[in-house]
Amino acid sequence: MSKKCPLISPSVGCPAGYGFVQDGEKEADDPTQAGVNVLADAGGISYGDYLQLDKILSAQVPQSRVHGQEVHDEHLFIVTHQAYELWFKQVIFEIDSIRDCFLDDSGVDEARMLEVIKRLQRVVMIIKLLVDQVLILETMTPLNFMDFRDFLSSASGFQSLQFRLLENKLGIKSEYRVRYNQSNYRRVYEDKPDELAALEASEDEPGLSDVVQRWLERTPGLTGDFNFAAKYKEAIDKILVESLELIEAEDNIAMKTHLMSNYSKKKEQFDSIFDPEKHNALVKRGERRFSHNALLGALMISCYSEEPRFHQPHQLLIALMDIDSLITKWRYNHVMLVQRMLGSIQLGTGGSSGYQYLRSTLSERYKVFIDLFNMSTFLVPRNLIPPLTPQMRTTLRTHTQDVDESGQKG
Numbered sequence: 001m002s003k004k005c006p007l008i009s010p011s012v013g014c015p016a017g018y019g020f021v022q023d024g025e026k027e028a029d030d031p032t033q034a035g036v037n038v039l040a041d042a043g044g045i046s047y048g049d050y051l052q053l054d055k056i057l058s059a060q061v062p063q064s065r066v067h068g069q070e071v072h073d074e075h076l077f078i079v080t081h082q083a084y085e086l087w088f089k090q091v092i093f094e095i096d097s098i099r100d101c102f103l104d105d106s107g108v109d110e111a112r113m114l115e116v117i118k119r120l121q122r123v124v125m126i127i128k129l130l131v132d133q134v135l136i137l138e139t140m141t142p143l144n145f146m147d148f149r150d151f152l153s154s155a156s157g158f159q160s161l162q163f164r165l166l167e168n169k170l171g172i173k174s175e176y177r178v179r180y181n182q183s184n185y186r187r188v189y190e191d192k193p194d195e196l197a198a199l200e201a202s203e204d205e206p207g208l209s210d211v212v213q214r215w216l217e218r219t220p221g222l223t224g225d226f227n228f229a230a231k232y233k234e235a236i237d238k239i240l241v242e243s244l245e246l247i248e249a250e251d252n253i254a255m256k257t258h259l260m261s262n263y264s265k266k267k268e269q270f271d272s273i274f275d276p277e278k279h280n281a282l283v284k285r286g287e288r289r290f291s292h293n294a295l296l297g298a299l300m301i302s303c304y305s306e307e308p309r310f311h312q313p314h315q316l317l318i319a320l321m322d323i324d325s326l327i328t329k330w331r332y333n334h335v336m337l338v339q340r341m342l343g344s345i346q347l348g349t350g351g352s353s354g355y356q357y358l359r360s361t362l363s364e365r366y367k368v369f370i371d372l373f374n375m376s377t378f379l380v381p382r383n384l385i386p387p388l389t390p391q392m393r394t395t396l397r398t399h400t401q402d403v404d405e406s407g408q409k410g
C-alpha cells in the first residue's frame with residue numbers, strides 16, 4: 001500500500017500524485033509501480049490546475065512573433081525575466097514574513113529566531129541562484145539581441161516593481177539611490193496607481209534593516225551591569241596607549257610618521273563607535289546606516305558569537321551580509337551582461353545611460369547592511385576582548401524565554 005505525501009493535507013492530496021512505498025513492501029504490491037495513480041483516480045486537483053500552468057505557460061509572447069518576425073532568442077529573454085520575477089516574489093514573501101516576526105509584539109524568541117534564520121538562509125540560496133541565472137542569458141549573442149531589441153520599446157527591468165519593492169523592504173532609502181534612480185524611480189509607475197501605492201507603502205513600512213536594528217539595540221549586556229561599550233572602550237584605550245608607546249620609541253622618522261598617521265586614523269575610528277555624536281555625524285554623511293546602539297549590539301554579538309545565546313544572532317548577521325553581497329554580485333553580473341549586449345555607450349530602453357547608470361549602482365550606497373561589513377574595523381584579537389562577568393556568562397549560556405536585565409527576550 002502506498003502512503004500519501006506527508007506534507008500535503010489529505011483533503012488536498014499531493015498535486016503531482018507522488019506517493020512512496022513503505023520499507024519492505026514488495027514492488028508487486030505497489031500500485032504506483034504498476035502505473036496506476038491511485039490518488040488521481042480518487043479525484044482532486046491535478047498538477048496543472050494546482051500550479052495554474054495554463055496561465056504561466058501561456059504568458060510567453062515574443063513581440064517579434066507578434067510583429068511577424070519571430071526571433072528565436074526572445075523566448076529565452078522572456079522566460080529568464082519571468083523566472084526572475086517569480087523568485088523575486090518568493091524572496092519578498094520570505095522577507096515580509098521575517099519583518100512580521102520582528103514586528104510582532106511578543107518579540108523574536110529563540111524558537112522563532114531559528115525559523116527567521118532558516119528563511120533568511122533560503123533567501124540567500126535564492127539570490128545565489130539569481131546571480132548565476134544571468135549566465136544563461138549570456139548564451140544569447142548581442143546580434144541576436146539586436147534582432148528583437150527594438151520590439152521591447154520602453155520595456156526595461158528598470159520598471160520591475162518587485163525589484164524596487166525588494167530594495168525598499170530590505171531597507172534602501174530614497175536618499176541612498178543614485179541620482180538617476182532618485183528622479184526616475186517613481187516616474188515609471190505614474191500611470192499605475194496600484195503599483196505606485198504598493199511602492200509608497202514599501203517606503204513607509206519599516207524595512208528589514210529597521211526591524212533588525214531595533215532588535216540589536218536590545219542585545220543583552222549592552223546596558224545594565226555589564227555595559228559592553230564601557231568595557232570595550234577600556235580594552236581599546238589600553239591597546240591605543242600601548243601602540244602609542246611603541247610609536248614614540250621608534251627611531252626612524254619616516255616610519256614614525258607613518259605609524260603615527262595610522263594611529264590617528266585608528267583612534268578616530270574607535271572614537272566614532274564610542275561617541276554617539278561622532279557616530280550620528282557619520283550617519284548624516286551617509287557613511288553609516290545603523291543606529292549607535294544597534295552597531296554596538298552587532299559588535300557585541302560578533303565578539304561573543306561563541307556564547308550559546310549569540311549563536312543564532314550571529315548567524316542572522318552573517319545571512320544579512322550574504323544577502324547584501326549577493327545582490328551586489330547580481331548587480332555586477334547584470335552590468336556585465338548589459339555591457340556585452342549594448343556596450344558602454346548605448347542608452348537603455350528604460351531611458352538611462354545604460355551601462356554607466358548600472359555601474360553607479362554597484363557603489364556602497366546600495367549596501368543596506370554596510371555597517372556589518374565595516375564592523376571588522378572595530379574587532380580586536382580574541383585575547384583582548386573583555387572577558388564576560390560570571391553573571392553575563394550565565395545570561396549568555398542560558399536559553400530562556402524570561403526577560404533579562406536589559407529587557408531583551410531570548
Ligand code: HEM
Pocket residue numbers: 080081084085137145156157158159160163181334337338341342347348349350351352353354355357358361
Ligand atoms: C539582454 C539582457 C538585458 C539587458 C540588455 C538589460 C539592460 C538593462 C538596462 C540598460 C538597464 C538600465 C535601465 C534602462 O533600461 O535604461 C537595466 C535595468 C534593470 N534590469 Fe536589465 N537587462 C537585461 C536583463 C535583465 C534581467 C534578466 C533582469 C532580471 C530581472 C533584469 C533586471 C533589471 C533591473 C531590476 C533593472 C533596474 C536596476 C536598477 O535600477 O538598479 N535585466 N537593464
